[in-house]
Amino acid sequence: MKVLILEPIGSGAALVNSALELGWDCYILSYNKSDRRLPNEDAWKKCTILEVDTNKTDAVFNLLDNLNIAFDVIVSGNEYYVPLSILLADKYKVIGLPYDMLPIVHDKLKMREFLTNKNIRNPWFTTVSNVSDIKLNKQIHYPCIIKPKAAAGSYHVNKANNEQELIMYYNLIKNETHKELDHELGSEVLVEEYLERPEYSVEGYYSYQELHIVSITKKFLSDEPYFVEIGHMTPFSDLSERRVDEIKSYVKDILLATNVSCGVFHCEIRFNKDLLPVLVEIAFRLPGDKIVDLIKLSSNIDLSKAMLLSYAGLPYVTEEFKNKMFAGVAFYHDKTNLQDYRHRKGYEIIVDNDEDKVLNKMKKIWE
DSSP: OOEEOOOOOOGGGGHHHHHHHHTTTEEEOOOOOOOOOOOOOGGGGGGGGOOOTTTHHHHHHHHHHHHHHHOOEEEESSSHHHHHHHHHHHHOSSSOGGGGTTTTTTOOOHHHHHHHHOOOOOEEEEESSSSHHHHTTTTSSSSSEEEEEEEOTTTTTEEEHHHHHHHHHHHHTOOOOOBBBBBOOOEEEEEOOOOOOOOOEEEEETTTEEEEEEEEEEEEETTTTOOOOOEEEESSSOOOOOHHHHHHHHHHHHHHHTOOSEEEEEEEEEOTTOEEEEEEEEEOOSTTTTHHHHHHHHOOOOOOHHHHHHTTTOOOOOOOOOOOEEEEEEEEOTTOOOOGGGGEEEEEEEESOHHHHHHHHHHHHHO
């Protein structure tokens, strides 16, 4: 089995290790420079590295056409390259996400518009492209959330309590000089309803086109107005069985609307004033922030292997733990800069069969 993994950065690195464990021929497509530089791990030396600027689609096509390798599986190791994985799966006729999802998989505005058109519960939302838009837009109500249309990791996601704050946060996005993986944030940004209730993420995979929701993960965030994740825990018992069922039903409706039937997904959910689940965002890649590890430690489900096998058209089978384990990750932060995930100073993973012990150890790290 030949697998091509696009930019396995962050949690996507697990795909490389899983492919090698499966005994597959692993090819990595990467720019391998700047913040797309690959880790220097001994195991990865068994892989073939194909260096190309992955932000230039034509260059990627030219390289792969000239190599003339028949890949069985093509997957993205990072959210920014899910659109490229769709293009490549379509071009080389392997299993992939639906082609008509190309515009929405990494554009939060287009995803919002898509869900609205499908009559799926959504917060109010609008866009602004300059300060005048903010002053003239009658759709905006405070407090609200401002975020880039196509970023990741809660980057520049902020709560604005009034017009002055919204203008301030908009200018921070507009004037940002850092380019994540050489992608600009752009001047058009998304402004949407503020949902004040706790946040959860939902993870799952498809096996033989059958959906498996495997985790509802509690997310711990830095203080508002920022929304940087400082920790995660799965499972977490603060949700009633009814709320869990509502979340799962809502997520299934979203996935059904997209016609996705392969791979994995990671979405973030909050509850609205009517206590109904509402999507914060959804991505069709592995979750970050060690959530892949937490799910494996708490249930024995390996999302990275499930993802690879799904795109290969093969079943994922594992023996789940009979006794529930609780797994949490707490990140050490620079307490003078809680608005930027890049300022984390390490992490600690805690696993125990006692939920309170895990949570208390996480809280001590944040003290």
